[in-house]
Amino acid sequence: MDNTRVVLSKRPEAEATPDCFTVLTEPVADLAEGQVRVDVEYISVDAGTRTMLRGEGFHQQVELGGTVLAGGVGKIIESNVEGMTVGQAVRGPLCAQTVATLNAEYLEPIEDLPGLPLSAYLGALGGSTGVTAWIGIREVSKPQPGDLFVVSAAAGAVGCLAGQIAKKDGAIVIGIAGGNRKTTYLQDQLGFDHVIDYKSEDIGQRLKSIAPEGVNGFFDNVGGAVLDAVLDNLALRAKVTICGAISQYDHMDAVTGPSMYLRLAERQAQMEGFAFFHFPEKIPAATAELKSWLLDGSITMPEEILEGIERYPEALQFMFNGGNLGKLMVKP
């Protein structure tokens, strides 16, 4: 049996372009004690991956010549481990490849339920996506009914769920996204109260018109100019949640800090950062509630899936160019 994998052949200097990656096909090794083999069905494409390609930093790093780190779901096709049977669906660090061979302790068995495709475990139920959105809204942002609540990268996997959960909690949700396809989807399909197209509109002017007294909350996935525009329009005692900063991941050595941060002092406002793994005790509740909402249809996670492992580098670039709507995955 062969495995086809995407390896990092050159560290990106700015944008992670497809020429930084090579696709290799090799026969798989024999299964060692404690290992299982997984047929990868979906590979998650994540903004955070960019920070793992630098060779240094806070996040786990991809080695040069190593397979690109990525979460995935699939089914066990060979097992040396009792209790991990062939056919079991699993989620884990399967990486950007067609067949993953790894120690069973890294894998989490998942339920293959009717009405819930395995891809949902990377999107609406994924740790860095749906669970991040749930924890960010319920444990950090905590929007109150009637709050004017802004979400950036609102058509992304985290943002579109964060906005839907904030709406469930009674907030008036303002989504910032790029391009008509995304803003129309957010307003018409997901019921966002207001949408701002940062590619064609001035965020600050729109916010001043929607929220003359300022916005009460902001869930930021973008950083840079978007963060500054919202900071400049905070209401008194507003709360800003820092979830991510996709505009900065290309140049983590020289992040542009929010020049409007002194609005925090002027408006007695807060900025709080988090990652879902800071709240391990909340993950089961988050997952259970997200699953019930998915099954009753009260939330939607749009998915975009590129087919073919060789398209993983293209998918990563597509994400950084703001192309995808909802959860982006590769189906090897």
Added chain:
Amino acid sequence: MDNTRVVLSKRPEAEATPDCFTVLTEPVADLAEGQVRVDVEYISVDAGTRTMLRGEGFHQQVELGGTVLAGGVGKIIESNVEGMTVGQAVRGPLCAQTVATLNAEYLEPIEDLPGLPLSAYLGALGGSTGVTAWIGIREVSKPQPGDLFVVSAAAGAVGCLAGQIAKKDGAIVIGIAGGNRKTTYLQDQLGFDHVIDYKSEDIGQRLKSIAPEGVNGFFDNVGGAVLDAVLDNLALRAKVTICGAISQYDHMDAVTGPSMYLRLAERQAQMEGFAFFHFPEKIPAATAELKSWLLDGSITMPEEILEGIERYPEALQFMFNGGNLGKLMVKP
């Protein structure tokens, strides 16, 4: 009777240098209905004044040709208002001048107590100094016993009190200040646990050595590189309080935001801003406790006083060059 006042004759482009100001002497006008006349004893010199010289922005602005706005204390020498008697000590927006003529409703009568010079009402008991430090520590930072707690501009009027109050509350206090005179004073006279001289030491390296697991709290008055160095050394769930940003007041149109702000997400940390006037209900308690600490000698506010109204521009420049230790005032 003549009044000598400092007027803004040119808006500063960067640093507020003495050539931006003119000193004028003119006879005072007759007292109108509702007015009192005050002999100004002390004029407060504040970092925040710089933001009032721009001609636009969040803060109240000084007009070109207008008297520089400043808080002051003095005694009533003439009164058209019942209940405001000659000899009464008052505090208010007396501005940078020798004799203030203004409506009585802007003035707050203060007690002229033995052991408490009137200058204390601008320093340890001042709204933007002692009261700001008390509210910032007690209502925003809330350091816990044993916390490693950093204060920047620690030898300034706000910083030196913030550090002393944090120590009263059980924190291990690390002061950042510039130059041997200040760091020695903080350590020897005020009992700060650690001091870092930003002019001769690398803040990040010193913090890594004092607090290998990171610091739990930070009370920032400086911004810029100092803020970034501390953000880079936050412990999990640390809290950063934004009180001021003296490094940025010269160029409020192009504030350098903290490029290390993503540490907030990595460390699940918070940044919260405030001004003392956001907590009007806490001012009486803050003032009463500060007054009792001053009288029992358990806190100290160093004061530096330049004599002569014509020295106000020089005093402002001295503050921005980091010259003063404690509260800086002009005695006209």
